[in-house]
Amino acid sequence: MPIIVQKYGGTSVSDTERVMNVARRIVAKQSAGNQVVAVVSAMGNSTDELLRLAHEVSADPPERELDMLLSTGERISVALLAMAIHELGRTAISLSGNQAGIQTNTVHTQARITGIETRRLIEELESGKIVLVAGFQGVSPEEDVTTLGRGGSDTTAVALAAALDAGECEIYTDVDGVYTADPRIVPGARKIGAVSYGEMLEMAATGAEVLMLRSVEYAQKYGVPLNVRSSFTEKPGTWVREEDESMEKAVVSAVTHTDDEAKLTLLRVPDRPGVAATVFGALAEQNVNVDMIIQNVSEQGTTDISFTVNRPDLPAAQKALDAISGDMGVAYLIGEQMGKVSIIGAGMKSYPGVAAKMFRTLAEAGINIEMISTSSIKVSCVIERAKVEAAVRALHAAFNLGKAV
Amino acid sequence: MPIIVQKYGGTSVSDTERVMNVARRIVAKQSAGNQVVAVVSAMGNSTDELLRLAHEVSADPPERELDMLLSTGERISVALLAMAIHELGRTAISLSGNQAGIQTNTVHTQARITGIETRRLIEELESGKIVLVAGFQGVSPEEDVTTLGRGGSDTTAVALAAALDAGECEIYTDVDGVYTADPRIVPGARKIGAVSYGEMLEMAATGAEVLMLRSVEYAQKYGVPLNVRSSFTEKPGTWVREEDESMEKAVVSAVTHTDDEAKLTLLRVPDRPGVAATVFGALAEQNVNVDMIIQNVSEQGTTDISFTVNRPDLPAAQKALDAISGDMGVAYLIGEQMGKVSIIGAGMKSYPGVAAKMFRTLAEAGINIEMISTSSIKVSCVIERAKVEAAVRALHAAFNLGKAV
Numbered sequence: 001m002p003i004i005v006q007k008y009g010g011t012s013v014s015d016t017e018r019v020m021n022v023a024r025r026i027v028a029k030q031s032a033g034n035q036v037v038a039v040v041s042a043m044g045n046s047t048d049e050l051l052r053l054a055h056e057v058s059a060d061p062p063e064r065e066l067d068m069l070l071s072t073g074e075r076i077s078v079a080l081l082a083m084a085i086h087e088l089g090r091t092a093i094s095l096s097g098n099q100a101g102i103q104t105n106t107v108h109t110q111a112r113i114t115g116i117e118t119r120r121l122i123e124e125l126e127s128g129k130i131v132l133v134a135g136f137q138g139v140s141p142e143e144d145v146t147t148l149g150r151g152g153s154d155t156t157a158v159a160l161a162a163a164l165d166a167g168e169c170e171i172y173t174d175v176d177g178v179y180t181a182d183p184r185i186v187p188g189a190r191k192i193g194a195v196s197y198g199e200m201l202e203m204a205a206t207g208a209e210v211l212m213l214r215s216v217e218y219a220q221k222y223g224v225p226l227n228v229r230s231s232f233t234e235k236p237g238t239w240v241r242e243e244d245e246s247m248e249k250a251v252v253s254a255v256t257h258t259d260d261e262a263k264l265t266l267l268r269v270p271d272r273p274g275v276a277a278t279v280f281g282a283l284a285e286q287n288v289n290v291d292m293i294i295q296n297v298s299e300q301g302t303t304d305i306s307f308t309v310n311r312p313d314l315p316a317a318q319k320a321l322d323a324i325s326g327d328m329g330v331a332y333l334i335g336e337q338m339g340k341v342s343i344i345g346a347g348m349k350s351y352p353g354v355a356a357k358m359f360r361t362l363a364e365a366g367i368n369i370e371m372i373s374t375s376s377i378k379v380s381c382v383i384e385r386a387k388v389e390a391a392v393r394a395l396h397a398a399f400n401l402g403k404a405v
Numbered sequence: 406m407p408i409i410v411q412k413y414g415g416t417s418v419s420d421t422e423r424v425m426n427v428a429r430r431i432v433a434k435q436s437a438g439n440q441v442v443a444v445v446s447a448m449g450n451s452t453d454e455l456l457r458l459a460h461e462v463s464a465d466p467p468e469r470e471l472d473m474l475l476s477t478g479e480r481i482s483v484a485l486l487a488m489a490i491h492e493l494g495r496t497a498i499s500l501s502g503n504q505a506g507i508q509t510n511t512v513h514t515q516a517r518i519t520g521i522e523t524r525r526l527i528e529e530l531e532s533g534k535i536v537l538v539a540g541f542q543g544v545s546p547e548e549d550v551t552t553l554g555r556g557g558s559d560t561t562a563v564a565l566a567a568a569l570d571a572g573e574c575e576i577y578t579d580v581d582g583v584y585t586a587d588p589r590i591v592p593g594a595r596k597i598g599a600v601s602y603g604e605m606l607e608m609a610a611t612g613a614e615v616l617m618l619r620s621v622e623y624a625q626k627y628g629v630p631l632n633v634r635s636s637f638t639e640k641p642g643t644w645v646r647e648e649d650e651s652m653e654k655a656v657v658s659a660v661t662h663t664d665d666e667a668k669l670t671l672l673r674v675p676d677r678p679g680v681a682a683t684v685f686g687a688l689a690e691q692n693v694n695v696d697m698i699i700q701n702v703s704e705q706g707t708t709d710i711s712f713t714v715n716r717p718d719l720p721a722a723q724k725a726l727d728a729i730s731g732d733m734g735v736a737y738l739i740g741e742q743m744g745k746v747s748i749i750g751a752g753m754k755s756y757p758g759v760a761a762k763m764f765r766t767l768a769e770a771g772i773n774i775e776m777i778s779t780s781s782i783k784v785s786c787v788i789e790r791a792k793v794e795a796a797v798r799a800l801h802a803a804f805n806l807g808k809a810v
Contacts, residue, residue: 016461023462050481056421057428058488065491068499069484072477076455079474083463086470094473099548120548143504143525 003125003166004029007039007135007157011174012231013077014044016084022172022231023084026130030090035125037164039135039157040081042073063108067137067147071097074134074153081132092130095120097137097145102156104138104146111138111146113155113218116163133160151212158215162222169224170237171211176230177238178203178210180401181255185389188402192253193236196243196346199253200226202378206342207258216240243346251354252345252399259388260311261291263335263370264321268302270328278328279305282320288313292340292373292382306371308338308382338370339388342380343395355379361398367391408530408571409434412444412540412562416579417636418482419449421489427577427636428489431535435495440530442569444540444562445486447478468513472542472552476502479539479558486537497535500525502542502550507561509543509551516543516551518560518623521568538565556617563620567627574629575642576616581635582643583608583615585806586660590794593807597658598641601648601751604658605631607783611747612663621645648751656759657750657804664793666696667719668740668775669726673707675733683733684710687725693718697745697778697787711776713743713787743775744793747785748800760784766803772796 006026013019022038030036050069054061061069078094085092101117124131135153140146148155154171161169177191178200195203197220204213210228219226219240229237269275276295283290293307309317314336321332341362348354355372358379362369367390371382383391396402411431418424427443435441455474459466466474483499490497506522529536540558545551553560559576566574582596583605600608602625609618615633624631624645634642674680681700688695698712714722719741726737746767753759760777763784767774772795776787788796801807 016458019462053421053481053485054488057424057485058492061488062491065484065487065499068487068501069481072480075477076458076474079470080458080462082470082473083459083466086467087463094470096473096550145501 001033001035003037003164004034004168004170005037005039005157005161005164005166006170006172007153008041008172008231009153009174010041010044010047012172013040013081016080019077019080020084023081023088025231027085027088027090030130037121037125037131037133037160037166038081039133039153039160040074040077041135041153043077046073046076064144067108067145070147071134071137071145074136078132078134085130090130091128092132093124094132094134095124096134097156098139100133100160102138102159104140104148106140106142106144106146109147110149111140113138113148113159116159118163121160121164149214151215154212154215155218158218158222158224158226161224162218166224169219169226171226171228172231173210173228174230174232175210176233176235177228178208178240178254180253181392181396182257185257185392186255186396186402189396190402192238194239194241194247195253196247197240198243198377199344199346200240202342202344202375203254203256206340206344206378206380207256208254211240247346250345251347251351252343252401254344255341255392255395255399255401256344257339257341257388257392259339259385261308261338261340261382261385262311262314262317263306263308263338263382264317265304265306265333265335266321266325267304267331267333269305269330271298271301271303275328276305278324279321282324283317286316286320288317288320292371292380294371294373308340308371311336335370337385338382339385340380340382341388341391341395342378343399344378346377348378349376357398358395361394362391365390365394406438406440408442408569409439409573409575410442410444410562410566410569410571411575411577412558413446413636414558414578415446415449415452417577418445418486421485424482424485425489428486428493430636432490432493432495435535442526442530442536442538442565442571443486444538444558444565445479445482446540446558448482451478451481469549472513472550475552476539476542476550479541483537483539490535495535496533497537498529499537499539500529501539502561503544505538505565507543507564509545509553511545511547511549511551514552515554516545518543518553518564521564523568526565526569554619556620559617559620560623563623563627563629563631566629567623571629574624574631576631576633577636578615578633579635579637580615581638581640582633583613583645583659585658586797586801587662590662590797591660591801591807594801595807597643599644599646599652600658601652602645603648603782604749604751605645607747607749607780608659608661611745611749611783611785612661613659616645652751655750656752656756657748657806659749660746660797660800660804660806661749662744662746662793662797664744664790665716666713666743666745666787666790667716667722668711668713668743668787669722670709670711670738670740671726671730672709672736672738674710674735676703676706676708680733681710683729684726687729688722691721691725693722693725697776697785699776713745713776716741740775742790743787744790745785745787746793746796746800747783748804749783751782753783754781762803763800766799767796770795770799772799
């Protein structure tokens with residue numbers, strides 16, 4: 001009997017009525033002749049509620065204890081869902097990450113899966129049960145609870161699908177698929193039927209929130225086809241899988257954006273070996289995640305280095321720069337209100353002129369480009385935050401991504 | 406270094422401010438030169454809140470899943486408490502029942518502890534950590550989470566104190582000790598300095614709510630001295646320990662009561678072997694817990710059998726009797742609004758006339774006794790529910806249990 005792995009996000013189980021709804025979906029999947037493993041997130045905002053309690057007792061809670069705390073949310077979801085399935089006359093069993101055999105390293109709050117011991121999962125499936133796995137969590141070699149970081153339940157589902165050699169992994173969320181742009185900004189945005197792992201990775205990295213980067217990497221590594229869809233409708237979702245002939249050969253598949261970038265420019269940095277290493281080493285020490293980096297050509301022995309960080313990381317970045325800029329004798333500028341707009345498309349590789357069309361489109365819309373970065377299937381431009389929505393709309397129209405009219 | 410086991414009930418950790426308060430108590434105990442293990446219950450009413458969710462999805466939730474659900478409450482408490490202790494500059498580690506080595510049988514929601522594997526507890530204590538254990542839970546041979554039933558955290562604490570050979574087990578609750586009667590009914594009730602296990606067992610069995618019966622049995626079996634006290638004051642509490650010379654040799658130590666009894670009387674039951682077995686076998690099948698049973702002498706080949714049950718069990722009891730009374734050709738009467746008042750005292754053994762004084766006191770207060778049951782250190786009378794408070798006050802005065810004036 002084929003094994004299907006499903007993942008239900010927090011909004012899909014935000015109250016007991018929705019839990020019953022999910023139970024019905026799972027039972028229908030089993031009735032259709034599948035062995036079903038469902039990975040479940042914590043109910044609605046319950047994780048944020050637990051975090052609030054943690055910060056009431058401690059400004060800087062130990063990460064091991066945060067994992068003990070936060071992992072309870074998913075246990076509540078799976079237990080309630082098991083009860084709901086029993087109420088529908090089927091047999092289900094809830095498993096914690098530990099019981100499901102999800103082994104991780106000991107990097108609390110950001111653990112990585114190191115292996116999955118499938119013995120119990122397979123035993124429970126073969127005894128005819130629906131298996132419900134608490135998402136976002138595993139167990140360390142020290143037998144402590146670990147969590148996998150934001151979006152960890154997606155990773156749990158993909159890892160289980162890979163370990164169980166499941167035919168597919170369904171990711172149920174509050175949107176019904178991956179769109180050509182954020183429909184809140186572009187009302188004419190179109191749902192995409194299928195994208196390649198590579199495109200989805202670029203989309204996740206440039207602002208699409210529907211899937212977390214790491215779960216897509218995992219799916220690509222193990223060749224697990226993902227189907228992103230809504231738990232509130234029966235509409236078909238978006239497939240994320242190996243690039244193949246059947247995919248739309250669009251030059252550009254989607255426009256993505258973020259509006260929480262900050263840009264820092266180091267002025268007249270001495271142009272000698274080791275400077276960049278000093279700057280970005282200092283930033284790494286402050287745990288600042290640097291996104292885009294641009295270094296211009298040298299003039300008179302100095303150069304300017306610009307880079308972007310997530311806006312919440314700006315204070316830490318300034319701290320790192322202040323610590324080193326005195327020694328190096330350089331000043332820096334801050335652009336606090338920046339955003340980024342990107343176009344992504346596997347077809348871009350074989351069509352020249354895509355980047356030029358993007359720049360022209362932005363220019364015609366009166367939007368100044370501050371920084372540019374490209375990959376073989378992506379072009380990203382850092383722009384003023386206030387212009388992000390206009391840029392997304394202009395690019396979506398220029399590349400003709402909207403619904404057929 | 407001596408090991409102290411403490412247990413904090415749900416009201417002691419009902420919000421984060423109280424969690425901080427408990428953290429300060431634990432740290433003070435460590436500073437005084439002890440290795441501290443603290444067992445913690447779920448915050449305030451959080452267990453009831455989880456039960457409410459369970460009953461929203463299922464009228465009869467599977468017990469294994471209830472255990473998965475309910476065990477999260479104590480995990481939240483211990484994680485928050487560990488954070489609070491870190492905030493005070495000490496190192497603490499939270500352990501689930503499983504991590505603390507608490508092995509149980511597989512009777513979900515009512516599991517019994519079968520053994521404690523103390524390896525990790527001892528390692529963590531010896532590394533200088535304060536160890537916080539999620540109360541009320543353990544792990545079954547199938548590696549599933551189990552819970553120990555109402556008041557299970559007390560049992561966890563006593564079992565850990567026994568396994569770790571701790572000098573004492575402090576039970577922190579919302580009252581500051583064991584009283585000669587419920588102070589809400591008898592304003593002059595006095596806190597008792599020390600009671601024997603036997604007296605505490607009778608008190609718990611006859612309505613004193615401060616300690617659960619099973620935890621006292623466990624303490625008696627392993628000779629663990631209990632100190633029942635309040636987490637909100639520094640007042641000394643009540644010791645529960647082996648009967649010894651230093652204890653007050655009161656004839657009567659306390660008056661206890663319940664007001665949720667129902668009485669059933671089977672009329673003119675054929676007086677032949679096997680009848681009682683049929684009646685109480687049928688009740689056991691319906692999971693009805695029978696408290697007191699009285700069978701009068703036979704007249705003309707028939708007899709009356711009266712017994713009491715907890716009022717919430719009355720419908721199940723009626724169901725059991727209806728199923729068998731037709732066959733046996735007997736009718737039954739119900740007294741729905743009954744209560745029970747008891748006097749308990751280890752000194753009673755050597756003083757005759759205590760029961761007679763109790764009956765006289767109730768008669769003088771105009772209270773009719775419906776049923777009587779005795780042990781060597783207890784006399785209980787079933788009376789009308791409406792008369793319970795007056796009975797408690799009359800007995801408390803008659804046996805001179807109040808504060809010295």
